[in-house]
Amino acid sequence: MTMGRSSRRRTCTFPGRAILNVKAFPHLRAVCYVFLGTVVYALVFASSKLTGGAVGLGPIMFLRYLGSVLTLALYMHLRGQSPIALQSLRWRLHFLRALCSVGGVAAVIYASARMPVLDATAISMLHVIGSVALATIVLGEPLGARIVAGTSLSTVGGAIVMISGGAFSSEGSRVLLPALVALASALLFAFDGFLLKISSRTDSPMVTLAHMNVFAFGLTLIPCILSWSDTSLGNLSLLVAFGPLALAGQYLIVKGYMIAPLSVVAPIDHSLLASSCLVGLVLFGEVPSPGAVFGSATIAVGALLVAAAKGKRPATGPAGDLSGEVVRDRH
DSSP: OOOOHHHHHHEEEETTEEEEEGGGOTTHHHHHHHHHHHHHHHHHHTHHHHTTTOSOHHHHHHHHHHHHHHHHHHHHHHHTOOGGGGOOTTHHHHHHHHHHHHHHHHHHHHHHTTSOHHHHHHHHTTHHHHHHHHHHHTSOOOOOHHHHHHHHHHHHHHHHHHHHTTTTSSTTGGGHHHHHHHHHHHHHHHHHHHHHHHHTTTSOHHHHHHHHHHHHHHHTHHHHHHTOOOOOHHHHHHHHHHHHHHHHHHHHHHHHHHHSOHHHHGGGGGGHHHHHHHHHHHHHOOOOOHHHHHHHHHHHHHHHHHHTOOOOOOOBOGGGOBOSSTGGGOO
16 A cells, blocks of 8 residues: 655654644744754853852863864774865854854853853743844745744743743842843844844855854953962863763754744743743743743743744755855855
8 A cells, every 4th residue: 555755744643643734834844943953052142050069161162162173083084074164155244143152151151150041941932023023134034933933932931931930020130231131142142043034045054153253262261260269070061971961952943943934943942941941940940930931831832833934945055055046045
């Protein structure tokens, strides 16, 4: 007995029973990539607390990127590739993105060490509003009803989590400065996502990762030297080990940005809140409030709406990657 290929593509089945209509969620793969990437980054953003505050922000950032660069070097060696194979003509764009990304991550790590991880992450997630605005105004991406509804729900969910944490209440006035630093990270992350979308249209994920991590490694060297202090070998090893982990998270996020519009994938970053909630609970005993749980659930509903948004399938780019509108951004 034969079955049409189209029916196989549209549903995931158990024997005799359809359980998921994949066609109803055209951006599901991209959403899953970005979601998994945010799970990884929930751990990365908590790195300062994992060391007990014994390591400064500069060394934390530098050692993480050192681990990433060493992992990339090992990958290229095993594949017999030359560094020239990962060069891009748009290196200036990658450098600008590295500035935004390093600044944003540093701000979140700083804030997370001085206030609950969930609160700091929630505030940084406000970058989604900026990303969607840039996608619409600059990239000309259409905003369908589901994208607008999903983005709005995710933003409301983020606001609920943030308010339930009390960062701006009278009791939380001591964390006002960390909260403002986390807010600054939102602005940097908005431009980071915008630049990533542009670069992913012409460069492969590995080219993007190589430029990002090499530039970030150089940018964090001087801050590392200036703020270096003696610490245990265990802490040093832990921070270097965050490199490969962060690299895996970056790869997943880049893949998601390649195959879906920015206005679709940016709101999924809100899922980092639910991941941070779990990290805070498991590793630091930070029990989420009912408001945080409700806000996380609201974010999940918004993510499903965005995943179900209708949109054109991106064109096939270089090396068979789905990158979309490659020609328009070559110059």
